[in-house]
Amino acid sequence: MNARENFESLLSGLSNAETVAPSSIGGQFYCEKKVDLEREHGEVETLEKQRGTETHEKAAEDAVEVEMDEVWDAIERGERQILLETMFVGEAADFTIVGKPDSIVFDDGEPQLIFDRKTTSIPGNLFKNQRIQVWLYGYMLDSLEFDTDNLQIAILSHEQSLDPEVGKQLQDVIIQSYSGYSTGKTELSKEPEAYIYLFDYDPTDHLEDLDWALEYWRGDREAVPTKKAAKCRSCPLSTKCPDSLA
Template identity: 25%
Template sequence: MPITLGPSTIASQFWCEMAVDLRRKYGEVSTPEKEMGSEIHKDRFLEVLEEIVVEIKTPGDRLHSNVHNMKVGLELYQKEGLTRELPILAKFDSALIMGIIDEIKEIEEIEIQGKERIKTKKTQIVEMKTRRSLNPPSSQQILRDKMQGMIYWYGLNMMINKQTEMGDFWQVYGVDLIENDFNELILSEEYMESLEIKKEKQKEYGTLLSIGNMINDTLKTISKLPELSKHIEIIYIHQKTLTEVHREKYKFDERFFTRGMKWALEYWSGKREPSSVGEFNNWKCNFCSYYTVCPTIHKKWKE
């Protein structure tokens, strides 16, 4: 069965793969900086869309919520040329990639067609990172974030080009197509009540068949987006002042991306042990939440 990975998890391997491995073993470590970053992202989302709190009880609830968010985000993009927190789902080799893009916006780019310069509408991916410091990010941080942006680019491009299938959704959320009748409800009553779906309307929204139709319609909508711009932007924001401290604009590099993904997936498929940062980059250890449990640090202490 394919493993499901988030773009930020894969990108974190390019910072320190050992920390990714320790996160799997010991869980996520919450910090004030992470919480503040999440709040800033949420505030940016609320600038363009309304948040609806729902009660998730079943895999079907999670699936419907994700596709619903995708659908609403696409509707806003079609109307305004901008949306935030857009979910994506795609496949790379044996892995399913599921994540949420910070922002996509419609831009115009000049293309050379013969002797003419033509203005063309494109969709651009924009990622936002928050920083404690007013200093620009290090080259190692930028490398990690560039990889994350490229994963989002790859995922959205797959969806625009109709390479994400309905079956990928059932698989990633663990919805059993054999056990469930297509006309039976797979959404919980609590979830439908939180969405204010009336009893007489539940069959229209909550069956395997109706959710399948919703997925199909959403995939058709996403395939009609303007072609992706090769240029990706990362904006670094200072957490306290919300001022921009750095902006990175770069192109999707297919060779770098493919080699990086194959290297990253070797770890997830069990082909190799997690690698540490090495002596040249051991300054990263000073910023790590897993410092006290890291076997590489323990080895250095013994030496």
């Protein structure tokens, strides 16, 4: 089967599948116990989450909604497609991964760029949980049997105080001209801080991490809490956590 057929097959079986989101797997590398508590109690709305939602809504305000069949037709014709907040599915062992990358750029029938945006208090550092989440978007496309040999990943990381309109402009520039940036970390703004992290997608980068993460979803082990008290102090679920270091 080709990528479209694989996608449609997974989508049709979604109601009976064991599903997991890239954001949840990424979250396991921040604090797996927090992911576990969110499954039990639900996510808590925080100022940081609210700010992130606002920036994503601003970035997508000019997007035109189209049917997925139209998207696939355009991809198969080799047309350049810039998709925003579009749901994709993929396979990881006995699980179906379901996620919405901030943006994917397709050209010549193949994915060329996965773009993700992080609103954070420490944009000068790219943390493992952030990188794994975005890598999983590439892994999803790989599992659909897209050619990912030329696929790159770009992460725009900035402070919460960055004006949403400025953030939208930076996002548009990166998506349109990412090939003009060097791989690695590039500073885009000193105040508020903003950086782009650009790297090549490698399907083998986090396979061991993925195997470890899926052990939890299979029920093979209990959730592992963070060992960093600072994370516990900022966690909105710390009062419900028996392992809290706060």
